[in-house]
Amino acid sequence: MRITSSYGVEIKKQNIPIRHTLRIYRSAVSYLIQVYAESWEGLSQIDNAKKRFNAAEHLVHETKKNHARYDFDLHFPKMPSYLRRAAIQHALGSVASYETRLDLWENGLLTGNRSWFRKIMPCRYFTVTSCTGRQNRRRTRRI
Incomplete structure (x- = not known):
């Protein structure tokens, strides 16, 4: 590594x-x-x-x-x-x-739902913004 x-x-x-x-x-x-x-x-x-x-x-x-x-x-x-x-x-x-x-x-x-906010600023939720699959999202959240 x-x-x-x-x-x-x-x-x-x-x-x-x-x-x-x-x-x-x-x-x-x-x-x-x-x-x-x-x-x-x-x-x-x-x-x-x-x-x-x-x-x-x-x-x-x-x-x-x-x-x-x-x-x-x-x-x-x-x-x-x-x-x-x-x-x-x-x-x-x-x-x-x-x-x-x-x-x-x-x-x-x-409205104040999170999905709308996520479309505007995805970098606040994931470290890698280009991830689209659920496995990639889970992997970036663990890091």
Whole structure:
């Protein structure tokens, strides 16, 4: 039997810029979640994902041709476009998921049974998520 072990080691003073970037990114995502939750009525009517993303970006990012409704650029100046777009996509997906699940719960289609939750996050139940047979599931539970 082959044994593999791993452990985490913190590299001192090397991850400070990463922590700073993560702090900025997380605060941008939380700001954008509030913005998109307020304006979800208009965004939810757009069916195409690319058009919805563009409309969401136009709400917060100001250009020569576009005047933004929210002052995201003032709160996060000089944010790179790739990081801004990643934050917009993350926030938009979070709000869309929340609103969809809230709608399902209000209509009675969503219940608290475990089978529904297992379809969304199978890694919480099994160590190997690709197992489909009962024997494989039992084997992974024993480990």
